[in-house]
Amino acid sequence: xxxxxxxxxxxxxxxxxxxxxxxxxxxxxxxxxxxxxxxxxxxxxxxxxxxxxxxxxxxxxxxxxxxxxxxxxxxxxxxxxxxxxxxxxxxxxxxxxxxxxxxxxxxxxxxxxxxxxxxxxxxxxxxxxxxxxxxxxxxxxxxxxxxxxxxxxxxxxxxxxxxxxxxxxxxxxxxxxxxxxxxxxxxxxxxxxxxxxxxxxxxxxxxxxxxxxxxxxxxxxxxxxxxxxxxxxxxxxxxxxxxxxxxxxxxxxxxxxxxxxxxxxxxxxxxxxxxxxxxxxxxxxxxxxxxxxxxxxxxxxxxxxxxxxxxxxxxxxxxxxxxxxxxxxxxxxxxxxxxxxx
Amino acid sequence: xxxxxxxxxxxxxxxxxxxxxxxxxxxxxxxxxxxxxxxxxxxxxxxxxxxxxxxxxxxxxxxxxxxxxxxxxxxxxxxxxxxxxxxxxxxxxxxxxxxxxxxxxxxxxxxxxxxxxxxxxxxxxxxxxxxxxxxxxxxxxxxxxxxxxxxxxxxxxxxxxxxxxxxxxxxxxxxxxxxxxxxxxxxxxxxxxxxxxxxxxxxxxxxxxxxxxxxxxxxxxxxxxxxxxxxxxxxxxxxxxxxxxxxxxxxxxxxxxxxxxxxxxxxxxxxxxxxxxxxxxxxxxxxxxxxxxxxxxxxxxxxxxxxxxxxxxxxxxxxxxxxxxxxxxxxxxxxxxxxxxx
Numbered sequence: 150x151x152x153x154x155x156x157x158x159x160x161x162x163x164x165x166x167x168x169x170x171x172x173x174x175x176x177x178x179x180x181x182x183x184x185x186x187x188x189x190x191x192x193x194x195x196x197x198x199x200x201x202x203x204x205x206x207x208x209x210x211x212x213x214x215x216x217x218x219x220x221x222x223x224x225x226x227x228x229x230x231x232x233x234x235x236x237x238x239x240x241x242x243x244x245x246x247x248x249x250x251x252x253x254x255x256x257x258x259x260x261x262x263x264x265x266x267x268x269x270x271x272x273x274x275x276x277x278x279x280x281x282x283x284x285x286x287x288x289x290x291x292x293x294x295x296x297x298x299x300x301x302x303x304x305x306x307x308x309x310x311x312x313x314x315x316x317x318x319x320x321x322x323x324x325x326x327x328x329x330x331x332x333x334x335x336x337x338x339x340x341x342x343x344x345x346x347x348x349x350x351x352x353x354x355x356x357x358x359x360x361x362x363x364x365x366x367x368x369x370x371x372x373x374x375x376x377x378x379x380x381x382x383x384x385x386x387x388x389x390x391x392x393x394x395x396x397x398x399x400x401x402x403x404x405x406x407x408x409x410x411x412x413x414x415x416x417x418x419x420x421x422x423x424x425x426x427x428x429x430x431x432x433x434x435x436x437x438x439x440x441x442x443x444x445x446x447x448x449x450x451x452x453x454x455x456x457x458x459x460x461x462x463x464x465x466x467x468x469x470x471x472x473x474x475x476x477x478x479x480x481x482x483x484x485x486x487x488x489x490x491x
Numbered sequence: 492x493x494x495x496x497x498x499x500x501x502x503x504x505x506x507x508x509x510x511x512x513x514x515x516x517x518x519x520x521x522x523x524x525x526x527x528x529x530x531x532x533x534x535x536x537x538x539x540x541x542x543x544x545x546x547x548x549x550x551x552x553x554x555x556x557x558x559x560x561x562x563x564x565x566x567x568x569x570x571x572x573x574x575x576x577x578x579x580x581x582x583x584x585x586x587x588x589x590x591x592x593x594x595x596x597x598x599x600x601x602x603x604x605x606x607x608x609x610x611x612x613x614x615x616x617x618x619x620x621x622x623x624x625x626x627x628x629x630x631x632x633x634x635x636x637x638x639x640x641x642x643x644x645x646x647x648x649x650x651x652x653x654x655x656x657x658x659x660x661x662x663x664x665x666x667x668x669x670x671x672x673x674x675x676x677x678x679x680x681x682x683x684x685x686x687x688x689x690x691x692x693x694x695x696x697x698x699x700x701x702x703x704x705x706x707x708x709x710x711x712x713x714x715x716x717x718x719x720x721x722x723x724x725x726x727x728x729x730x731x732x733x734x735x736x737x738x739x740x741x742x743x744x745x746x747x748x749x750x751x752x753x754x755x756x757x758x759x760x761x762x763x764x765x766x767x768x769x770x771x772x773x774x775x776x777x778x779x780x781x782x783x784x785x786x787x788x789x790x791x792x793x794x795x796x797x798x799x800x801x802x803x804x805x806x807x808x809x810x811x812x813x814x815x816x817x818x819x820x821x822x823x824x825x826x827x828x829x830x831x832x833x
Contacts (some may be wrong), residue, residue, distance in 0.1 A: 179522060187656055192582035192720050193548035195654050198540040205592040205624060206535035207639055211631040240534035249549040289553040290633045295593045297549055297639030312537050314529055378534050428813045
């Protein structure tokens with residue numbers, strides 16, 4: 150649709166780069182390869198389906214917005230790109246299956262950059278499920294990566310297929326999170342400050358290598374939980390999405406929010422605001438009746454914190470109240486990231 | 492992973508733009524909505540699967556590479572973006588099902604731009620199958636759109652699930668195309684030349700509104716065809732992909748290549764080179780034994796041209812020979828687009 154005349158260039162062309170990158174897809178064939186009938190190199194991938202229902206999600210990262218190419222932390226960027234998508238599947242209580250990767254390649258990009266990036270993505274898939282089965286490579290002035298990921302849902306306690314959605318919060322539900330929160334945002338602050346010490350390094354690692362809660366999401370479905378999402382844009386902003394979708398109000402208590410000791414050590418009382426508003430923790434927030442929360446197996450119960458309750462389904466619908474240790478209203482400094490105006 | 496501090500802005504933020512764009516997904520609900528269990532607005536879409544096998548493809552378009560934002564032909568850009576993905580499903584003999592759309596939104600973008608763009612995409616989906624069930628919106632200095640599309644395969648003459656792949660060309664097969672070819676590239680040349688007349692307009696329309704061959708692909712599978720791909724990068728370059736994947740040689744005869752009368756009228760003898768090397772026709776190229784080609788129903792046979800044969804599986808494997816009307820070797824001017832160096 151635009152001028153596409155060929156130019157001389159020493160960098161690898163599309164077909165060569167695709168051929169070189171195809172091997173990274175092939176490298177993850179050890180895992181689940183029996184589900185891939187036709188992989189990279191045809192018009193579309195052909196894969197087996199696992200269930201009569203399928204989960205579909207997509208997330209893109211852009212140079213200068215979600216990562217900085219100048220940092221050259223390609224393995225980490227690849228890991229996080231995969232995790233942000235895997236986390237969406239986890240937030241539905243599902244298991245990741247098949248990924249399509251689109252590379253927007255800027256002038257002068259090197260194959261080595263993408264080798265490291267793919268290694269990071271594949272490491273995340275190896276740890277949490279899923280594999281790359283196809284993609285696209287396009288020229289772009291701005292470097293970007295888009296990942297589209299399929300998954301399959303889990304089975305609830307009644308033996309039927311169930312997903313965790315945002316519109317199932319009910320009056321009286323407990324509000325819970327896997328945790329701790331704020332560590333990723335804390336890691337970014339530590340990184341930008343230039344300070345280094347063991348606590349700071351733990352936070353930086355949480356920033357660059359977040360963990361999607363796939364197994365926990367699966368376990369929640371198995372126990373009868375119906376309402377969840379992942380915390381990618383900040384606790385308050387994300388809980389507001391549940392409150393709006395479910396047409397309920399939510400109240401949370403600051404003293405109950407799980408904080409990493411390293412975060413408190415590094416940033417002091419700012420830890421609360423990082424936990425309330427910081428993004429990219431990729432923990433899960435969910436609501437469920439007390440009976441179900443109390444029935445969670447010890448190894449699940451041990452990883453979650455009850456931070457509040459679904460308090461009203463009439464007034465305050467769609468809103469989140471934050472209470473301080475004295476029960477007074479707490480006004481958070483920031484409510485979450487808006488990716489367009491960020 | 493990068494600085495994401497909030498800035499003041501008058502343009503719609505991510506959440507507002509997502510909310511406004513969600514209705515365009517909802518607008519296509521008339522069609523196939525019973526397969527979408529959870530649509531736009533949760534962590535992932537939940538959809539029904541149609542078969543024990545699934546097709547997956549993705550294609551991105553970038554401002555200045557695949558379209559020019561300055562042209563403001565947003566409906567056309569949306570149409571073509573959808574068609575390039577639908578065509579990949581058609582090339583596997585399948586039917587499009589569910590799409591995820593990622594928008595890379597540059598500073599100052601308007602909602603109206605995306606309304607027109609979505610209208611074009613949804614019109615293509617309405618005509619050829621598939622619907623938008625989710626996506627992502629990110630900030631990007633360079634405007635881009637990524638589309639990921641699922642589909643389901645068709646059933647072959649023996650009642651089993653079959654796909655059209657590139658590695659099934661066999662010695663003695665006829666080489667066929669749906670046609671005519673070169674019209675999209677001709678339309679671009681007409682457009683760039685600034686000429687306008689009825690023939691030129693037909694070519695320009697072929698450039699902006701190509702037709703994916705979904706029904707034809709389905710029909711080929713039903714008749715026992717096994718080997719096909721879509722012609723998106725130019726006939727010779729794409730046939731070389733079949734030749735390489737199948738480890739065969741292919742010979743085609745120029746006089747048999749279908750050309751639109753409008754193309755011959757507008758560009759004369761250059762028509763052949765546009766047909767051989769021009770991209771984005773989104774017609775299908777396939778190979779099949781003569782017995783199968785001759786058994787195609789009249790309405791299918793009527794839409795295809797036999798342009799050559801699979802000639803050798805030993806020497807010349809992976810290569811395409813082009814013969815002129817006297818049987819001599821024809822050296823094409825260009826062999827196809829390379830999207831990275833284009």
